[in-house]
Amino acid sequence: MSNTAEFTVNLDAFAANLAAIRERVAPADHMLVVKDDAYAHGLAPIVERAWAEGVRWIGALDVATGMQVRQILGDEARIFAWMLQGPADVTDAVAARLDCGVGSIALLHEIAAGSAGERVAVHLKIDTGLHRNGVRPEAWADFVAQAREYELAERIRVVGIWSHIAEASDGEDDISRAVFDEAVAAARAAGLAPEKLHLAASAAAFARAEYRYDMVRIGAFAYGIRSTDGPSDDELGIRPIGTLRASVLPSDDAVPALDDDGVPPPVAVDLGWNGIPSLAAKHLTVQTSAGQRQVIRVTADVTLIEPWTPEPDEIVALLGGEALETATDLAERIGTIGEEPILRISPLIPRRYLP
Numbered sequence: 471m472s473n474t475a476e477f478t479v480n481l482d483a484f485a486a487n488l489a490a491i492r493e494r495v496a497p498a499d500h501m502l503v504v505k506d507d508a509y510a511h512g513l514a515p516i517v518e519r520a521w522a523e524g525v526r527w528i529g530a531l532d533v534a535t536g537m538q539v540r541q542i543l544g545d546e547a548r549i550f551a552w553m554l555q556g557p558a559d560v561t562d563a564v565a566a567r568l569d570c571g572v573g574s575i576a577l578l579h580e581i582a583a584g585s586a587g588e589r590v591a592v593h594l595k596i597d598t599g600l601h602r603n604g605v606r607p608e609a610w611a612d613f614v615a616q617a618r619e620y621e622l623a624e625r626i627r628v629v630g631i632w633s634h635i636a637e638a639s640d641g642e643d644d645i646s647r648a649v650f651d652e653a654v655a656a657a658r659a660a661g662l663a664p665e666k667l668h669l670a671a672s673a674a675a676f677a678r679a680e681y682r683y684d685m686v687r688i689g690a691f692a693y694g695i696r697s698t699d700g701p702s703d704d705e706l707g708i709r710p711i712g713t714l715r716a717s718v719l720p721s722d723d724a725v726p727a728l729d730d731d732g733v734p735p736p737v738a739v740d741l742g743w744n745g746i747p748s749l750a751a752k753h754l755t756v757q758t759s760a761g762q763r764q765v766i767r768v769t770a771d772v773t774l775i776e777p778w779t780p781e782p783d784e785i786v787a788l789l790g791g792e793a794l795e796t797a798t799d800l801a802e803r804i805g806t807i808g809e810e811p812i813l814r815i816s817p818l819i820p821r822r823y824l825p
């Protein structure tokens with residue numbers, strides 16, 4: 471267990487990222503995606519600051535998170551949930567007036583049945599190739615016809631049409647976009663009048679204007695987590711808002727003793743397995759008071775760094791916006807995505823918010 475480690479979140483840096491996003495995607499709206507506790511940065515401070523900065527759409531993923539955001543932000547926020555599982559979720563989503571993502575005809579029926587006299591705001595999801603919870607193109611005509619019937623019966627309002635794309639290759643994404651455009655045309659032909667079309671997440675929203683439509687759903691770049699092997703932070707105009715820090719643990723002597731081979735022992739910082747992935751060992755370099763040093767090993771209690779003579783009460787920034795390297799820098803070396811090292815930071819490590 472760690473005592474002194476902390477994850478500091480710079481909310482001014484977050485606001486600057488939001489401004490960079492707004493400038494890049496305008497006139498499209500930015501829906502801020504906050505799944506997984508705002509990518510481990512802490513839900514409440516993040517959505518409060520986003521609201522103060524003018525963000526009006528929040529992407530919650532699940533209904534429980536959507537309900538929390540409703541509590542935090544009040545009536546005016548538009549909150550999108552797209553993972554509804556079972557009748558209890560539908561009841562809760564309707565009561566909290568969430569915008570519901572609907573990717574199956576079964577869920578469409580459940581929402582219409584559970585609408586309780588409300589016209590539930592729904593966003594119909596076409597499967598454009600990712601095969602992750604969407605209506606297949608061959609079933610789309612029946613789906614939108616059914617949605618139109620429920621609209622006329624005042625059970626639902628079709629606010630949006632949306633999909634999620636792989637953002638893996640431009641060619642595949644272009645095929646997805648063509649499927650999306652056809653689905654929108656078919657929905658309009660069925661009498662629907664969706665006002666919010668949304669397809670892109672961070673990478674496609676930044677790279678390609680034709681993917682922006684009315685709204686983009688951006689999480690990663692808002693927290694300053696750039697894509698692996700993609701454009702740099704400077705090119706994107708964003709920076710990581712979180713920094714993981716830990717204190718150097720006192721060694722018995724001010725000057726570390728040498729071992730039998732005359733090698734000074736590594737320096738331990740107070741951060742165990744709930745801080746950074748063990749794969750960081752030998753792949754992560756940190757700035758210390760004596761210059762750059764490599765992380766050698768992650769143990770259950772402490773993280774070991776190449777030797778130096780620490781200042782009294784020295785604190786080391788291990789990863790993030792104010793550290794030498796970012797989560798995505800590390801991710802690129804260990805074969806993952808920047809979200810992973812951040813999401814691995816245990817909830818037991820306190821979050822501290824600046825300013």
Ligand SMILES: *Cc1c(COP(=O)(O)O)cnc(C)c1O
Nearest residue numbers: 503634671672687688689690691
């Ligand atoms: C997570 C998620 C996003 C946000 O993706 P980023 O790459 O973090 O911007 C957008 N849409 C859906 C459906 C998601 O699940």
